[in-house]
Amino acid sequence: MDAVDVSEHYEVTAADNSPSLLSIVLDTNPRAWAALDSSLSLAQAISNILVFVNAHLAFSNTNQVAVIAAHVNRAVWLYPAPQNPSATTTTKDNSGDVQMQDVSAETNSSSASANKYPQFAQIESSVFSSIQTLMAETTVQDLDQVTTQLSGALTLALCRINKTAQSLSSSDTTISNAAPVNSTAPPPVKGRIVVISVSDSEPSQYIPTMNAVFAAAHNQVAIDTIALAGDSTFLQQACFNTNGIFLKASNPQGLLTYLMFGLIPDTEARGSLITPTHDTVDFRTACFCHGKVVDTGFVCSVCLSIFCEPPENAECLTCGTILALGNYGAKPAVIPRKKKKKKKITNGSGREETGSATGTPRP
Incomplete structure (x- = not known):
């Protein structure tokens, strides 16, 4: 219908x-x-x-x-x-009845204004x-x-x-207990x-x-x-x-x-x-050794702790791993440039030497 x-x-x-x-x-x-x-x-x-x-x-x-x-x-x-635990506890008299307490001053002040x-x-x-x-x-x-x-x-x-x-x-009763759990679902x-x-x-x-x-x-x-x-x-x-x-x-x-x-x-x-x-x-961070905010520091490769200077005996203060600084601080290797071949000047001209006994014929 x-x-x-x-x-x-x-x-x-x-x-x-x-x-x-x-x-x-x-x-x-x-x-x-x-x-x-x-x-x-x-x-x-x-x-x-x-x-x-x-x-x-x-x-x-x-x-x-x-x-x-x-x-x-x-x-x-x-x-x-x-x-306050003392304010929420109830007391009983000799007859077993619960003694009623007056409303607190905070509640009175809250309900004082009707607007x-x-x-x-x-x-x-x-x-x-x-x-x-x-x-x-x-x-x-x-x-x-x-x-x-x-x-x-x-x-x-x-x-x-x-x-x-x-x-x-x-308290949500709309979701079934057998429903699969989705880790990407919104909270x-x-x-x-x-x-x-x-x-x-x-x-x-x-x-x-x-x-x-x-x-x-x-x-x-x-x-x-x-x-x-x-x-x-x-x-x-x-x-x-x-x-x-x-x-x-x-x-x-x-x-x-x-x-x-x-x-x-x-x-x-x-x-x-x-x-x-x-x-x-x-994005500056604070070092783990002195608590100073640093721009550049040393990072432990195991626990990712940050230090403003290499720790003593190269031992990480967080996980105790022995660290190796490698070639840190060494001067970079300088590779000499290759020399370019110079052009050989023949008879005052800027042409390269052909290697032949006779010169280039002219018209």
């Missing part, structure tokens, strides 16, 4: 889009933000980032977000905030309260460290994306990481940072970067290896403009758009 009245022509099948997980890594180095305070303060930057987060969540009700702080001594979750979307208010309160706690726990000894734990923040973001992907894969969640950088790349963080970058490239996770200040050499390589976007902000006050116009589309939407490109990429 359906074939007669062509009713199947009007049947529309809706396919659910895979959710997009946006992980934001915020560099919270106090010294770097103090130098940038005249043009953009940390509070203003967080407000701009929250607008960007709300725009990402407004695209779809399946989109998710995570905010991580890369501090000088550790990486801290800003949202979702770690749960604010509850999820937006929850993220805002969690980020601001976590960043205040982080800054309050920062000591003077922590400020002496110039290293920003970028690698730890990237690792936390990758773990969050992997955990979300596994939960979505296990169940479109994960990407946006790094807000304000400090220089630390050479001691090169190895763990690149390990996280290679893991992100393997899992099809793009790493985007907005460099507000500092020399972000390693982040340029991270964006290049993961097909991400690198933006060097000439005016830090326009952070929200860079976020909304440059980094709002996810990895799937970028296939239909012209994304910003970075002309030059700094």
Whole structure:
């Protein structure tokens, strides 16, 4: 009957889009933000980032977000905030009844404004309260460290994306258990990481940072970067290896403009758009022996470790292989040029000698 009245022509099948997980890594180095305070303060930057987060969540009700702080001594979750075990435990009185607890002040402040979307208010309160706690726990000894734990923040973001992907894969009932596994299939969640950088790349963080970058490239996770200040050499390589976007902000006050116009589309939407490109990429690396950024170095042929100078006793510091430098440093061999045969001049003429006893007859 359906074939007669062509009713199947009007049947529309809706396919659910895979959710997009946006992980934001915020560099919270106090010294770097103090130098940038005249043009953009940390509070203003967080407000701009929250607008960007709300725009990402407004695209779809399946989109998710995570905010991580890369501090000088550790990486801290800003949202979702770690749960306090003491606040989640329940107590019982002598009669066996569970004692009810009052609603926390955070929930009251979130529900105080009726004009604010509850999820937006929850993220805002969690980020601001976590960043205040982080800054309050920062000591003077922590400020002496110039290293920003970028690698730890990237690792936390990758773990969050992997955990979300596994939960979505296990809850998907449309895929049969007997279906073959396709390694080239797209991941169940479109994960990407946006790094807000304000400090220089630390050479001691090169190895763990690149390990996280290679893991992100393997899992099809793009790493985007907005460099507000500092020399972000390693982040340029991270964006290049993961097909991400690198933006060097000439005016830090326009952070929200860079976020909304440059980094709002996810990895799937970028296939239909012209994304910003970075002309030059700094491919310099850090040596494994002293942690210095070098242009030219010595590479181990076994483990590919890089050294700024030949190691002692020609032994690799990573795998212990005895290396041979060969003829490195020797002067190149100079091959003498072959002498050209000169033309023999006969009777003042420039003709070659024919070897005959008589000359060339003239008319």
